[in-house]
Amino acid sequence: MCAIGLLPWLSRTDPALTVLKARSAERDPTPGALRAIRDQLGLSDGPLPLLGHWLGGLLHGDGGRSWVSGSEVLPSAVQALGVSLMLMAGAVAVAVCTVAAVCARTLWLGSRRRPGTRRPGGTGSAALAALPEFLVASVLASVIGVQLGWLPALGWYGPQWMVLPSLALGLPAGAVLGRLLDDLLPGAFAEPWALAAAARGLPPRAVARKAVRRCVPGLLPNLGLFVVSLTGGAVAVEQIFDIPGLGQLTLRAALAQDLPVLQTGTLILVVLAAIAGALARLGARLLIGPALRDGALRSLHPPAPPARSILPLLYGALLAAVIALGLPRDPLALDPAVGLQAPSPAHPFGTDALGRDILARVAHGALTTLGIALAVSVAALVTGLLLGLLPRLSGPVADTINAVPPLLAGLLVTGLAGSGPWTPAIAVAVGAWTPLATHTSALLQQERATTHLTATRALGASEWYLLTRELLPAVLPPVVRHALLRLPGVALNLAALSFLGLGAQPPSPEWGLLLAENQPYAERAPWAVLAPAAVLALLGALAVAAAGGLRIPRLRRPPSSHPTALTDRPPAQTAPEPPHTPVLTPPGN
Secondary structure (H helix, E strand, O other), rough: OOOHHOOOHHHHOOOHHHHHHHHOOOOOHHHHHHHHHHHHHHHHHHHHHHHHHHHHHHOOOOOOOOOOOOHHHHHHHHHHHHHHHHHHHHHHHHHHHHHHHHHHHHHHHHHHHHHHHHHHHHHHHHHHHHOOOHHHHHHHHHHHHHHHHOOOOOOOHHHHHHHHHHHHHHHHHHHHHHHHHHHHHHHHOOOOOHHHHHOOOOHOOOOHHHHHHHHHHHHHHHHHHHHHHHHHHHHHHHHHHHOOOHHHHHHHHHHHHHHHHHHHHHHHHHHHHHHHHHHHHHHHHHHHHHHHOOOEOOOOOOOOOOOOOOHHHHHHHHHHHHHHHHOOOOOOOHHHHHOOOOOOOOOOOOEEOOOOEEEHHHHHHHHHHHHHHHHHHHHHHHHHHHHHOOHHHHHHHHHHHHHHOHHHHHHHHHHHOOOOHHHHHHHHHHHHHHHHHHHHHHHHHHHHHHHHHHHHHOOOOHHHHHHHHHHHHHHHHHHHHHHHHOHHHHHHHHHHHHHHOOOOOOOOOOOHHHHHHHHHOOOOOOOHHHHHHHHHHHHHHHHHHHOOOOOOOOOOOOEEEEEEHHHHHOOHHHHHOOOOOOOOOOOOO
């Protein structure tokens, strides 16, 4: 909250001038007018007295008055929160249905003990997870809302108005969660209780239901982050559908430097994040609490050989071909005579409104977009893994950072570091590690309660041995796959911040800029949007396919001639897994 309170002064602009322009764009910023605003709002006293006055008012249920409109802040913030919670509920329902669709094949095969449940595919879900929410919202609004007229596309007046925005938010998020659940299910179906249940003739539907219950605790923390991000981070979707939610309210307040509204909205998001995080952790303990306490779990990530598939090579070849074909072309050459031209041999991806070749812009934008996105993803992965090892420290921090909308984080980073080409990268990296750290903590908690780890610890293994030989090899593959699944989203967040003036500027051919620039022409020239979106979806499919067979072997030391301690022996001799007694229900039932 202190950083939020400093935002007007970090922006290196006169807060009185920004407030004056927000109140009336036509009014001249005379010295007298600016001085009157400073005296009225107390800007001359500095940020700390203003923050103290606002906190004192909160103790009495007063969030202050808007610097722009003069109305009370708390009623409008509570009303916007209600709208965001309704939208969040609809998006969660859509996400649950999407998760069920993504995992349907694995559930069907696993519950019937069919081979091939672990696969590197999932192209459709990977492509859906890579699509930006604002692009899905634009397509739904223009096609279903405007052209077909099946559902309303603007406003917020009843249940019908929440269908399209719920789809725009829930489909990509459900694809991400579905991929994470699909990664855990094969390990659950390989546990002794599942084998015993199948041998006893338990209905496949019951086995599948218990397998989902076994895997859900590892996903609950990420589900909590997803719920909070739907409330404060759905700014683009709220703007497209004209929804008066909390995310849009907070962003408008940040741009207008309306400090009371900004602080109140951010505080509500932080409180909501704390509640969601606490409920997620409580839910995980309620589902498998006794098993966690007694160390009665089995690892959901047993060692397995890498999956053999030509899909990564195929997707990589397609992406490389697109870049190679577009690099010889000029991405900045203007030709208004061929503006919005359909795909043709001369312009395979068509042209934009200024007549620039879209293939050339996609290819040249890949060099910077993918390079920076990969660097940010690696930094987020390393940070998430390290902080995930310290859940008591990283948990509250991750909840708080996740509550801040990405655009607001970009404004804060810009205020501290200034505008530049690396500003979006820093802003995205600030929050990109939170889902990975949460995922790491959840998986580590379950791995620490596995039977083979309990036996290894009882035989005298050190904590360092357990971490490097057992825990990290089991946790790294799913977390790395998670990081790769979010790589396209990182690329989009980078370009979205650049489009807002916080980094690279037009005519830079970044992929997110291409989507944002061509979005107004989606009805007249759909190829202008579909071409960069298809390449982005191809990147998501490549990332998931390449990580599908990722396995990290457990480290082994050469056997010593005179072993003196457990840590000096080969893992195969020191940590024999005790025989499991088959049960008919997963741990925690």
